[in-house]
Structures are given as C-alpha cells and as structure tokens.
Amino acid sequence: MTSSYHNIDVPFDYRHTCWFCGEPYFDSHAFMAVPNYDNQTLPIMLPCCQECFSFANGLKVSSLDLLRDKVKQQLHKKYHKHLQIGVNWTKEELESSEMDGKALEGFRISGWKMFEIAKDRVNYSGWPIYIDGLPCYDVTTTFQFEYDGIIYTSLNHAVTQLAALYAIPQPYLEQVIELVGREKMTYALRFCKTTYGYSPAERESSLASLRALLAEEQANALASQHSTTAQRDIALADIKELMLYRTMISPHAIHWALSRGIQTLAELAEYEEVFFEHFGKESELTAFTYFNGLQIYFEKRELEPLWAQNDDPNRALFQ
Numbered sequence: 001m002t003s004s005y006h007n008i009d010v011p012f013d014y015r016h017t018c019w020f021c022g023e024p025y026f027d028s029h030a031f032m033a034v035p036n037y038d039n040q041t042l043p044i045m046l047p048c049c050q051e052c053f054s055f056a057n058g059l060k061v062s063s064l065d066l067l068r069d070k071v072k073q074q075l076h077k078k079y080h081k082h083l084q085i086g087v088n089w090t091k092e093e094l095e096s097s098e099m100d101g102k103a104l105e106g107f108r109i110s111g112w113k114m115f116e117i118a119k120d121r122v123n124y125s126g127w128p129i130y131i132d133g134l135p136c137y138d139v140t141t142t143f144q145f146e147y148d149g150i151i152y153t154s155l156n157h158a159v160t161q162l163a164a165l166y167a168i169p170q171p172y173l174e175q176v177i178e179l180v181g182r183e184k185m186t187y188a189l190r191f192c193k194t195t196y197g198y199s200p201a202e203r204e205s206s207l208a209s210l211r212a213l214l215a216e217e218q219a220n221a222l223a224s225q226h227s228t229t230a231q232r233d234i235a236l237a238d239i240k241e242l243m244l245y246r247t248m249i250s251p252h253a254i255h256w257a258l259s260r261g262i263q264t265l266a267e268l269a270e271y272e273e274v275f276f277e278h279f280g281k282e283s284e285l286t287a288f289t290y291f292n293g294l295q296i297y298f299e300k301r302e303l304e305p306l307w308a309q310n311d312d313p314n315r316a317l318f319q
C-alpha cells in the first residue's frame with residue numbers, strides 16, 4: 001500500500017496525546033524538513049494538541065529535533081508566567097499565603113496547578129519515533145539543559161529565559177556562566193543578582209572580582225589537596241642557600257616548596273598563584289625574585305640529574 005505520508009507509531013499508553021507536550025490529541029502535524037538536507041521523501045505525521053499543532057504549523061525547520069525545540073520554546077514563552085510561579089513560590093508557601101481579594105485567592109488555589117501543568121508540558125519528552133515498527137529518527141536530547149526541575153532546549157535557551165526572569169542583562173549572565181561553568185547555574189544567577197549595578201564598568205569590576213575569587217578557590221583546593229598528601233615537616237635551618245648562574249636561590253622559597261611537596265617545575269607552575277599570594281604580601285619584587293630563583297633551581301635539577309643526585313647541597317631533602 002502506498003500513501004502520501006508516514007504516520008509515526010503510537011504506543012498504547014500514548015494514544016490520543018500530543019507528541020510534543022503530552023496534552024490531549026487534536027490533529028496531526030505533517031512534518032517536512034525545510035531545508036531538506038536528509039532527502040526526506042514523505043511528510044511524517046506527528047500527533048499534536050491544539051496548541052502545539054498551531055505552533056508546529058508555523059515553523060519551517062530542517063529536522064525533527066529542531067521542530068521539537070522550537071515548539072518547546074514557544075511553550076516556554078507562552079507559559080513563562082506560569083513557570084515563574086515555581087521559581088517565586090514553593091507549594092507550601094503558596095497554599096499558606098494569605099492573599100486577599102477574589103483574583104488573588106483564585107491564584108492561590110490554582111497557581112501551583114498552573115505551574116505544574118506548564119512544567120510537565122515543557123519537560124515532556126514524547127516517545128521514540130518509529131514508523132511501521134522500525135526506529136526511523138533518533139531525536140536527540142543532548143543539548144537540553146535542566147535547571148530547577150525545568151528542561152530547556154539548550155543552555156542558550158535557559159540563559160535567555162533565566163536572564164529575562166531575573167532581570168539580568170543576558171550578556172552578563174553569559175559571561176558569568178563562562179567563568180563558573182554551566183553546572184553552576186544557581187551560583188551564576190546568585191552572583192548576577194547580587195551584582196551591584198549593571199553598567200559596563202560595574203559589570204567589568206564584578207567579573208574581575210569573580211575571576212580573582214575563582215582563582216583563589218582553585219588555589220586553595222589545590223593547596224589542601226597537596227597538604228593532605230604531601231605536606232612535610234622541613235626545618236628552614238636544614239636548607240642550604242645556593243647560587244646558580246649568579247642568582248641567589250632563597251632558602252625561604254625552597255622551604256616553601258619542599259614543605260608543600262613541590263619538587264618539579266611543573267608542580268611549581270601549578271602553584272604559581274599560591275606562591276605569589278604567599279610571598280607577594282611582603283613585596284611583589286621579593287615574590288618575583290624568589291620564584292625566579294626556584295625556577296632556575298628546579299630546572300637545573302631536571303636538566304642535570306647527576307648534579308641533582310650528587311652535588312645539590314639540598315639533595316637529601318628531595319624525595
């Protein structure tokens with residue numbers, strides 16, 4: 001039998017429901033890719049609720065993934081007020097809140113329900129696309145991003161929505177996420193919300209302090225990691241000062257490194273910031289001189305292993 005379209009298989013449990021959002025069935029959208037990169041020959045019929053049907057009919061996209069994403073984005077947009085309820089309230093707060101007036105009372109009673117319906121619809125994942133019992137289209141969820149129990153079609157989509165929701169300039173939220181990482185959306189939002197002013201200069205200075213804070217956290221994490229594994233008790237008096245290539249290698253610097261288990265150029269590079277933090281308190285120049293000396297010292301030990309083994313006056317302290 002030939003027909004002019006493909007119906008997708010509908011599992012028993014999903015009869016009469018919308019593939020996009022799970023609401024009751026209204027009509028089927030005939031999906032045809034535009035542009036048609038994959039040489040699709042026949043329209044694929046997707047069961048839709050009334051709303052998703054009208055969203056889908058207005059879209060021209062090259063794949064089913066994109067179609068689903070665009071429909072979801074329209075749902076997000078249309079119901080953003082409902083989705084916001086879950087951000088601003090918990091169920092218990094809403095139920096116990098004392099709202100007066102008819103309209104507000106209605107909100108109190110139905111608000112949470114509206115939130116849950118909207119959330120279920122945007123989060124709904126449809127079912128795998130099969131035609132005549134054969135899998136025919138792998139609809140990817142790789143790019144989806146979940147935050148606070150709500151699924152967004154991508155990180156970018158989440159950023160757009162959340163920036164609008166919290167009245168944060170979107171480029172600013174993007175910059176902060178780039179620094180802290182996409183797993184730390186809560187942190188990023190909190191940081192942006194507590195930023196003092198959004199003028200370019202104010203944003204730049206907040207970003208600078210965030211960078212410094214993150215560098216410090218990272219250094220602390222490294223330091224504590226090292227302190228548990230490699231911290232050693234070494235007396236400053238046991239360390240001999242030495243002169244290499246007309247450069248004095250400070251016992252203080254050597255002591256700092258060895259007591260932290262730092263013995264190679266690579267390890268030293270890893271701790272550069274911690275080092276400057278430590279010695280920079282005295283003076284920038286001291287820190288720099290010490291660091292430079294340590295680099296020369298460690299480099300010589302690496303390039304001349306025989307010297308390191310037999311002639312380095314501190315050789316007994318290296319493990």
Ligand SMILES: [Zn+2]
Pocket residue numbers: 018019020021022023048049050051052053
């Ligand atoms: Zn729908």
